[in-house]
Amino acid sequence: MTDDALSLRSDGYAPIRDYAVIGDGRTTALVARDGSIDWLCLPDLDSPSVFAAILDAERGGRFQLAPEEEFTAEHRYEPETNVLQTTFTTAEAVVRVTDAMLLPAPGLAPVRELARRVDCLGGRVSMHWRVEPRFDYGRGATTISMRSGVPVATSKQLALALPSWNAGEPRCDAASIGGRFDLTAGDDALLVLAAAYQEPLVIPARREVEARLGATRAFWRSWAADRGYEGPWRDAVLRSALALKLLVYAPSGAIAAAATASLPEQVGGERNWDYRFCWVRDAAFTLAALFNLGCPHEADSFYWWLLHASQLSHPRLAVLYRLNGGADAPEETLALSGYRGSRPVRIGNAALEQVQLDIYGDHLQSAWLYARAGGSIDADSGRRLAETADLVCRIWREPDSGIWEVRSAPAHFTQSKMMCWVALDRAMRLADTGRIPSAGAPRWRAEAAAIRAFVERECWSEKLGSYVRFAGGEELDASLLLAALMDYDDAGEHRLASTIEAIRQALGNGPLLSRYSGEDGLAGNEGSFVCCSFWLVEALARGGRCAEATELMDELIGLANDVGLYAEEIDPTSGEFLGNVPQALVHLALISAAAAIAEAAP
């Protein structure tokens, strides 16, 4: 790598802001602006990594492809696709790399296929490439060899082939495969990473790869063209939709909270979590966004998945589920050095074991959104939803770990109680419209009133002029903005309007918001949670403050990276991205906020 390319990195790590994502509905890869693929899990998004240089620059593994000379680089998606173009400019040449994970097409193709096409647009350039496969988060024994002129790397059930065309003679050593080649204007080259899992490798022909690349491009354009959203910030909404589509695990319909694991909320800190699971919390936002975007098939698929996944623990809900529907996510620590030394590197997520009461509100709200959009709730599902509402009546008085999954002692979080009210309110709406049994409705009504009385009595601070983070406390919490979004109350109602203002004043830092004030059982700090800012936009819009909402929305759209993606957090001082990327909840909140302004605007 050249000095200039290295200047894009610090200690071997690219800024999180520098990454774009590509994927195929089964897995995703992160591509840095300097052309290095630093994150790829195979065969699925939640499988162990093959490339994890983003979590360990030395031992994680990567797929580099860049000019040998000094270069500057910029990347962008081909319009309305998830096909990425990185353009390198050297002193003598301009060269473009097109990266995509290919979708299946008729004919025999690898089960997972990543194509990297190189086009020299002008001048003469020497390119080099190097693949360092590090199976199973770097723990897997790897064998690299040449088979019929094609480099192959294998480890247990997984095998990778690296066929290439016009990309130089591949050279293998014990730990990597690489090559170099020269291009002049008009020349092109192609490299493919073809994966096999528990079956023989399929080595594709160039013609087939080019055809699948064209078909993949056409699919994304067609999918984007079918999205019905025509409101403001259409480009940002569409990019969010395309990013979310990459986080949908197509075999089941589940949506991952993010593509990555253990990217830190504070560089050097311990707040490093695996987000490659589906959180029930995201369900209501997901369905709302899918309906807003005109994705009824994806909405059906997701809701069916949610119904099935939640059966095992019924009437209780797990906080999160594996993408394949499993309810086990044991947390373990990997021997990787972590993004810029941010340890521990965790996979799995112990939040699964927590009690979080707010998810019942999200679950019933999802059912309500699905039914309202014309989805059918059969008798068995209706009975289960009613039993879930009955459960909420029994457990809402218990303390929980809340929406932010704090690792301090459980508390009576206000937002959790409000979402319990939402759960019972939606159950009543579903019962009133004949979609679920109504026998429990009188009890739901009584308990909903009791929850509201508790919140208004115990969770309101006259001193702060705001609802507070937990009963009896004097701390603020940005998740209380969800009270406006989930119709706990009208956003213009006195207490809620006052809470929105208090949160903005106390937790705001420019356009960004911190999650809460006070302790959470973890050491260190974190950046500002981007989704909270979009919730604020929506709360303002719902409260009739459209001009302020629009101004804030414009600022937030400007904080995306150069390809329109967001990580979970942004450092309010440096603007650096923090946490896992791209994060579904941020993109869901963006879509919801844009739709709310479109609806509220005069």
Place this chain on the structure above:
Amino acid sequence: MNIWGAIAGGFVGTLVLTTMLRAAGELGLSRMDLPFLLGTVFSTDRVRAKALGYLLHFLAGQAFALVYLGVFSAIDRSGFALGALFGLLHGVFSGTALVNVLLPVFHPRMGTPLSAADSQPLLEPPGFLMLNYGRRTPVVSLVAHIAYGAIVGGFVSLAS
């Protein structure tokens, strides 16, 4: 050993197997629901799918009982224990190949490991040993199939 024994055993065995799987679902042991998986091949209406699925499941139960009868006849032996052994093999085959590999291939609404962004299946694939439907699913399935096999074997033996 006659066909009526196999038919009676197939009916009672499927009844017991279906009841055990349903009970496992209610007890939170597994999300596997074979009638539902079979019925949704033909309908997205859950009620209709389940009704149709039960019918198909009983027909499948009969078909397997006749296969058992064929093997019992070929080796000229039958009985509860031999039936239970057949049930064990049947259960292992179901979890590793029949439901795991073959069902997703012809099920129009079930995802497979090859489902990509251009498809939106409504049903998640079962996974190896149907583990996607819960960690205890292989045990539940094996016990239920052993019971089915024992009943078929027993009925065939008694009808001799």
